[in-house]
Amino acid sequence: MTTLSEENYLKAIYHIGKQGNIAVSTNSIAEKMRTKASSATDMIKKLAEKKLVDYKRYQGVTLTEKGRLIAAIVVRKHRLWEVFLVEKLNFSWDEVHDVAEQLEHIKSEKLTNELDALLGFPTEDPHGDPIPDKEGYIKETEKILLSQINIGEQCICVGVKDSSTEYLKYLDKNKVALGTSLAVISKEPFDNSMRIAIESEQLVISNVVANNLFVKRD
Amino acid sequence: MTTLSEENYLKAIYHIGKQGNIAVSTNSIAEKMRTKASSATDMIKKLAEKKLVDYKRYQGVTLTEKGRLIAAIVVRKHRLWEVFLVEKLNFSWDEVHDVAEQLEHIKSEKLTNELDALLGFPTEDPHGDPIPDKEGYIKETEKILLSQINIGEQCICVGVKDSSTEYLKYLDKNKVALGTSLAVISKEPFDNSMRIAIESEQLVISNVVANNLFVKRD
DNA sequence: TATTATTTTTAGATTAGTCTAAATTTTATT
DNA sequence: AATAAAATTTAGACTAATCTAAAAATAATA
Incomplete structure (x- = not known):
């Protein structure tokens, strides 16, 4: 144990x-x-x-393989609980972390697997991070940083690199969520800030912001 | 803390x-x-x-009042989680205790209250025990032991005094659950065993069994 | 009430996890 | 390669929660 x-x-x-x-x-x-x-x-x-x-x-x-499996199962539980908190208990994506840190240590295989089923076997948590399967394996989806997208290209938000409360609240405020469509309008060479289109609105974001948002090309 | x-x-x-x-x-x-x-x-x-x-x-x-409240909230969480496990995750009433012992210590008021809402604000856990409210207060429902019921009387199962796995499995096997209707047919003075009717079946139970089942008169 | 039995507390030791400060090993730089 | 810097480990101490064994207080009984 x-x-x-x-x-x-x-x-x-x-x-x-x-x-x-x-x-x-x-x-x-x-x-x-x-x-x-x-x-x-x-x-x-x-x-x-x-x-x-x-x-x-x-x-x-x-x-070791034994250690990797234990760690992966803890991560699996953490992310499943995060989905539960958001989908079933009305938590927002910036509120889930601390509670999931506690819940991830609950020991009951049945609990984990039933929770998985209740949630419909999700593959990603509310921040877009992949959920390991029962054997602790992850299917990595290819994702790149928004800062790598070229001017004129379309993309979809698929995850965050920084999942701090501050960053997530910033995204909320600017109507960026998982699945949101983005387009890069222009880039400022001086500080690498960029102007992007979110749905129909426009927004200027810093390089720090663009470096912490995972997207996939659309 | x-x-x-x-x-x-x-x-x-x-x-x-x-x-x-x-x-x-x-x-x-x-x-x-x-x-x-x-x-x-x-x-x-x-x-x-x-x-x-x-x-x-x-x-x-x-x-003290402070201590009482902390204890009552732990009990509240324990019993809410038990309801969750049974209602949402297909646990049986003899499987919930060990997991609830872990979950009862998770610290998040929002979690507890949202869980309460998800479950429809239940007042009793799967063993018929009352769930304390947010202030730690319990509304005690009057309940008596099956052994106190007289011959010929009808009653309904409302809880268990012993909630060990063994006892709960025994009840399952004999089709006794919360809400089950029972009638006392006869009592054996020698060992205080009793013959009871469960729905349409009949069953002889020992005094130990009758002394651990809470009922209310019907 | 005196004596015995039981309950409760104290004293001192142990384990897990942490810390500071000093010693050691590795890495980087002259 | 010699020395300085950085990373890592060791030694020794601390806290929370537990234990055993002995001492003290309370309760039971002759």
């Missing part, structure tokens, strides 16, 4: 290492977990002991 | 002391929590420090 803390570390490693394939440094784990490197080292040793990560001193860690 | 452990102790005190009115002994708390009396004493001191219980050495504890 994994503790809450172990699950959170595994999840951090999973996210930093792109689903757990890449070696991850102690410092990056500590940073993501908002703890000290020494705490991260302690936990890494514990996870290595349990064969959930591969670890050689000073060389960082990678998830 | 209360920790998971604090919440569980408060809930234990709440349940032992009938919604927290009655003074509760250290040993009874330890027993319910499946820990040692010394551990219970330690936690009692912590709860007293936080003004969640009134405590005088060797005299047991009672919940």
Whole structure:
């Protein structure tokens, strides 16, 4: 059995290492977990002991298959709960994260699978992030950043890179949601800001905004 | 903020002391929590420090208003989640307890209240136990044990006193659920077993069974 | 009421997870 | 390659929650 803390570390490693394939440094784990490197080292040793990560001193860690699966299932639960909160309990996409952080640790396979069924087996969460299946596998949909779209091209919003409350509220305010059609009207070479069309409105957005919105060409 | 452990102790005190009115002994708390009396004493001191219980050495504890409310809200969440699991996720009444024990600690007022609304503001959980309202108040419905029903009388099943998996499975097997109509046909003075009619079937039940089923006269 | 039994508390130890500060290893730079 | 900088680990300490064993208080009984 994994503790809450172990699950959170595994999840951090999973996210930093792109689903757990890449070696991850102690410092990056500590940073993501908002703890000290020494705490991260302690936990890494514990996870290595349990064969959930591969670890050689000073060389960082990678998830084992066992560790990857645990992390992926936590992510699966997190994203399913997010869908539940939005679809069934009237949460907005900027309100779901903190609650899902708690719900993702509930241990019950039946609960997870029934929830999945209740929601109609969704493949993405309210931010456009993919939901791992029961075996912890993800079907990655190709998506690019809005900043990569050329002048004159059409695209559809399919996800966010930054899912902070502030950013999501900004998008809400400007009527950008998953599925919204966008078109790039012009770009400003000086600061890489761009003028875009949202449905029939026009809006000038900074490069920071354009760099955090995933779209697909239409 | 209360920790998971604090919440569980408060809930234990709440349940032992009938919604927290009655003074509760250290040993009874330890027993319910499946820990040692010394551990219970330690936690009692912590709860007293936080003004969640009134405590005088060797005299047991009672919940303060603050403590009572926290405990009642945990119970409210537990029972709402039980309804959710049964109504929305196809759990049976003997499967819900362990998962609800986890879900009851999720902290989000919005979650609790939206869940309440999704379920249509239920007043009882799947075992017939009352669900406290937002202020932690319960409307107690009068209910008596099946063993108190006289020969020839009709009644309706409104709850269980023992909600163990074994007992609930026994009831399922014998087609007894909340709302089921029962009639007492005869009683055996020797062992207090009784013959009852369930819908059109007949069944002999032991005194143990009759002492754990809540009914109301019909 | 004196003595015994029971309940409760205290003292001291243990584990998980965290921290600071110092030591060590790796990486970068002269 | 030698040295400086950065990253990582170790050592030792702290807190929350638990435990065992012993001491103290209360309750029960002779």
